[in-house]
Amino acid sequence: MLILQMSGNKLVVLHKHFTNCEGKHERWRNALTQAADLCGEDLKNADNGHEAKCIKKILGEVNKQLYRKYQLDIEHLVGITSRLNDVVRMIDILGMGGIGKATLAKTIYNKFERIFEGRSFLADVREVFANHRSNGLVGLQEQLLNDILKSKGIEVGSVDEGVDMIRRRLCCKRALVIIDDADDLEQLKAIARARDWFGPGSRIVITTRNKHLLEQVRVDSTYMAQEMDEEEALELFSRHAFESGYPNQEYLDLSKRVIRYCQGLPLALRVVGSFLIKRSIAEWESHLEKLQRNSDGDIQKILRISFDRLPDLTTRKIFLDISCFFIGMDGDCVTQILDGCGFSATIGISVLIERCLVTVSERKELMMHDLLRDMGKEIIFENAHGHPEKFSRLWKREDVTYVMTDESVSTFQIQF
Known part of the structure; x- marks a missing residue:
């Protein structure tokens, strides 16, 4: 529970009354009695009774309190970096285009986001950067801050300002951050340059096609995304081509031909399966012959990015x-x-x-x-x-x- 008191032009956040009070009814009763005696600001007298403006004003004051440029004094940081690396870890998912890196990252996000204090999924970082350069990085920094701090109004004026805000405001947050499809060191420097930008227990997951990028940022561990085996490929393909986990019997041989063509690449399995859904056997045969001559254009567009x-x-x-x-x-x-x-x-x-x-x-x-x-x-x-x-x-x-x-x-x- 949070109690706010306006004193002059200052906002006092009174929460200490409720620290460690669980099960201690007398202390709760005393704290509530004190809270009832506090002089707050009457909504009728604040902003002409406009509730939304009053709330915005309160949030603004709280935001300022949180953004105090204050750090604990620490001398002689001997051996701290190596220990910090143990609690804030950077993990990479590496692989060619279309191998399923983003899908794996999304699965990690969905499975574990509840156990983190804050979380953010920054999608298509390479594309955002390519289209907008520094403005794109500012947008990504704003998204990161708003996601983890559970806000909607944080604005960043420049990349350098965003770096400073991330470093100061997220350093105590146990966060899960997914940086999807990064391909340039400048991108990572703007979003997650150092582990001490985030609180202990944080996890920074980067997906990329560029192994050298990971060597530059020195990630803690790398997972090499693998192609699907035949059984997995058949199930994924069937989900898109038949909307079930296994192909119709009369299409089984044709489906296996598609699997061999796709060579375990999830992107290809999805694209070809989605195209062939509800088509006749004759149309399947025709499309497979076409694929043997020329690869599917949608698949090539994704792969061509790496080239x-x-x-x-x-x-x-x-x-x-x-x-x-x-x-x-x-x-x-x-x-x-x-x-x-x-x-x-x-x-x-x-x-x-x-x-x-x-x-x-x-x-x-x-x-x-x-x-x-x-x-x-x-x-x-x-x-x-x-x-x-x-x-x-x-x-x-x-x-x-x-x-x-x-x-x-x-x-x-x-x-x-």
């Missing part, structure tokens, strides 16, 4: 080379080949691995998800407008034969 965000043209070229020629080859051998072409492949391949576009098998072979491979080839196809003689890379036997034997194609047209 477009690569830091330079050379790294993009290395990705395209691997998608066309080097999947399953020894990594050291591929590095030597690409270095011979002047590509600085050691750092380039490292970046692709950090961005979850390429993986390395136990036998040190470069591997890539089938849909990422298809995306790379589709990029080459689009850039050449479908004309093989303009392809930057030729990987199909028939295209190579056509370019090398067709007399209408002069050698200078071939763009390598």
Whole structure:
């Protein structure tokens, strides 16, 4: 219970009467008697009897009291940082686009948010930042503050002001913060630069496609999001294609073909399943044939983000080379080949691995998800407008034969 008293132009918050009073009736009775004798402000005399304005005024005074620039005096912070890391933990969910990172983060939020004093889910941070830059960061800071402090009126004037407000006002709050789809250090510095911005027991969960970002902020643990196994994939697909946990019997074989195409990628399973719902077997067959030739556009849009965000043209070229020629080859051998072409492949391949576009098998072979491979080839196809003689890379036997034997194609047209 909270009692407020206006004294002059000051608001006195009287709550200490009720500290540790549970089960002690006499102390409760005395506290209530004292509260009844307090002189409060009559609503009729405040703001012409306007109740909403009076409440807003009270909340404003409380807000000012909470925002006092006061910190306890502590000397010689020896060994404190390592101990603070034990109580405020930063956890990462890493994986390629469409693997289900955001879904996992939402599940964590729904399951555990009740045990935290404050909680906030900051969705699509990368997109917000890309569209609005600093204004987007200010908006995210405002959302974080309002969510955790359970308010609606907190406004931030600048990123630096937001940093100061977060650090001062959330440092005693045990909070659950989800930062979804971060891809830039500037984003994290504005929202969760240090663990001491939040109270003991807080959990900061970051989802990203960029492993190097996590090394910069030094997260405590990383969970590598995994592709679905066949049973999980079939159930997820069926939820979207049949609105049940298992496919109709006459569609079972077709459903398994879809599962093989999607390679355990939740995004692909949802997109294809939603498209095929309530369609005939003939339409399923037709769509599957189309997918074998060209990947679904909605899936490619999500996957393409990772390619477009690569830091330079050379790294993009290395990705395209691997998608066309080097999947399953020894990594050291591929590095030597690409270095011979002047590509600085050691750092380039490292970046692709950090961005979850390429993986390395136990036998040190470069591997890539089938849909990422298809995306790379589709990029080459689009850039050449479908004309093989303009392809930057030729990987199909028939295209190579056509370019090398067709007399209408002069050698200078071939763009390598």
